[in-house]
Amino acid sequence: MLEGGFQDQPRQSATAFRAALDAMARPGTIHTVAGAQPPALSIAAGVLLLTLADRTTGLWLAPSLSAARDWITFHTGATFTAPEDAQIAIGAWPDLPLARFPIGRPDYPDRSATLIVEMPALTATGPRLSGPGIKTHANLSLPETEAFRINAAAFPLGLDFFFTAGDRLAALPRTTKVEAA
Amino acid sequence: MYVAVKGGERAIENAHAYLGEQRRGDPGVAELGTDQIEQQLSLAVNRVMAEGSLYDPALAALAIKQSRGDLIEAIFLIRAYRTTLPRLGASIPVDTARMECIRRVSATFKDVPGGQILGPTFDYTHRLLDFALMAEGEAPVAPRKPAEPAHVPHVTGFLGDLIQPEDSSDTEPRDLTREPLELPADRALRLQSLTRGDEGFILGLAYSTQRGYARNHAFVGELRIGTVAVEMDIPELGFSVEIGEVELTECETVNQFKGSKTEPPQFTRGYGLTFGQTERKAISMALVDRALRWRELGEDYVGAPAQDEEFVLSHADNIQATGFLEHIKLPHYVDFQSELELVRRMREAAE
Amino acid sequence: MNARQKNTTEYNFAYLDEDTKRMIRRALLKAVAIPGYQVPFASREMPMPYGWGTGGVQVTAACLTPDDVLKVIDQGADDTTNAVSIRKFFQRTADVAVTEATQDATIIQTRHRIPEAALTEGQILVFQVPIPEPLRFLEPRETETRKMHELEEYGLMHVKLYEDIAKHGQIATAYAYPVKVEGRYVMDPSPIPKFDNPKLSGNPALMLFGAGREQRIYALPPHTNVVSLDFEDHPFEASKANHNCDICGAGDTYLDEVITDDQGSRMFVCSDTDHCRIRQEA
Structure with a gap:
């Protein structure tokens, strides 16, 4: 349980954050990360938690991932919360109660949850993405399109997503327009 | 031929060296020890601790040096x-x-349990230069x-229900140094x-409040200076232990309040x-705290600066203020050039 | 070791502690997700004064990796004293490689300019921002301007620009010229000359804005649509001095005006010193 964290936190988390930032700034791009070995979670999801979660962040963990609970507590100190209070949430797509996560307030749209979606695989195929961060268009193997269409329609409110599979991650901010390929 | 100014790094190094020399002053004069500053310029040390938000007299003395x-x-x-x-x-x-307490005075009662203690105050010194100090x-x-361990109860406690009670709460206050300021702010x-x-x-x-810009009729109910113990709960021990002591100044003002339909006439307070x-x-x-409480106490907002929470809180920090003020001496060639061009163009258009 | 003997070598990588970096990183991700919206963040007291780029420094510190190559400019130049000072700070605290060449840099921290050379995918441009709120000089209260952004109530800004036209025959804003991002948020591009405004739109680089004293971070993701506010009959114009650079001859760069003698003779030179150097060497 004490294993599987960053060995050199300042440098490893810096490198991991740049991958996360680049992913969020360029929706659909896929990045490889390293440094976490969490139980029940992908390497990429573990890296994101080590990089973004701490004692000040409320975290919602899908019940099916409860084997990761102690690892998360030990390495981040994050407190587990209900979906309504989560700043970060993590789970497989069908396990995420999307409607319950905070999407921000009209005066503070940043106070919204960031979801880490565990995926079986991540490829640059599937739904067509366009919007800020994307020159013309991109494709990403998203689990569906409708939920992201609804999310984008709430802009400037909305959820922001990371998708993780193995040691790979991609992101989808609320600004991205998602259409069936 | 024109060559762009270079050598910023050398200039900075030289400036720092010059600064060091100036700081030391005439080497023929004995160097000031930080212990001397701590002991003999203690009110400067106190101000640095108060506004630096760090209780460490030795480091404050070093900073002053x-x-x-x-x-x-x-x-x-x-x-x-910090x-x-x-x-x-x-x-x-x-x-x-x-x-x-080393000092404790009340302006509202002639005598109170624990007594009036003048302590080390400038109050009744005649401000005549003491040339003997030059020797x-x-x-x-x-x-x-x-020393007798005197019990010194708070003066406002004697007012009973004639002064408005304050809400007591154990909720952890928000921390100005760890979260961005959000308005409206609560009293903490x-x-x-x-x-x-x-x-x-x-x-x-x-x-300004005393001169009528949101006057709040303050009396110093009590001013006390002294040391208090700082204790911390140690979860492993199951009880709290004293980790040190700090010197504090506390002021409670007693302010007039007319009362309302729902509340009897009573005094209110400001706190420092x-x-x-x-x-x-x-x-x-304490006076500014009281002025900022106008909404909570059902008073009128008269547009006075001391009542304006956003104005007061946005401009009270001297580190923010001095930084932004002094930054205008940094190069602004680019912006100035853009305005220069604009003014020239507007003149051409006008001619 | 006694905490009081702490010296610079004992500070964390890129100076900030990990809690602070995480807090800034979370804010940066939200800023990227809501282009042009100012995300509040718990700006720390830095070992340099507010107004000297503490916001930009915190953003750079939160983004910097050991593999980065950093460039720092002030007024377009690498050798201005504050640029030198900030560059040195990161060399000391992050042991990061530095460069003056725009195309070699992975992160560029800037005050008041966007480099002349086209930026590329993968580069990050970090702006130092004094007053992040574009509506601040029209309405000093944060509580009010926050409402105006919420309601997309930008009429006051248009009125101000229009009054300029009525009074001066043109819009009298030469720098920190307001823009609208993706048709939603009006944003202050920091005090860059309006000559640089067109480079904000559709740029392949990621642009991050840090305002330390005002505790705000905002961002323009790459390829984001950014429009300088204007009117149909008074279209936005990215103006510059009507001269060529007296050193490299460039006619398409932003120029510094330099007074060369007591008679007030003057010459015009590129404000982007790296760009000018490359042209001279070519």
């Missing part, structure tokens, strides 16, 4: 150091009723009576901002609490 006596610069040094320190925990609230070697001794956040705010700014605002012996600041803080 390093800043050549520029107290805002010294406060800046302390703040920049922000790098790990947070090991939070103390339990200090109990100022158990303060070991060396004197160590004045004050008469003292044997306002008090945090005021206690580290610039003494001159808070003084000026407090003075500062590190060290810093009574000008603590009194000022």
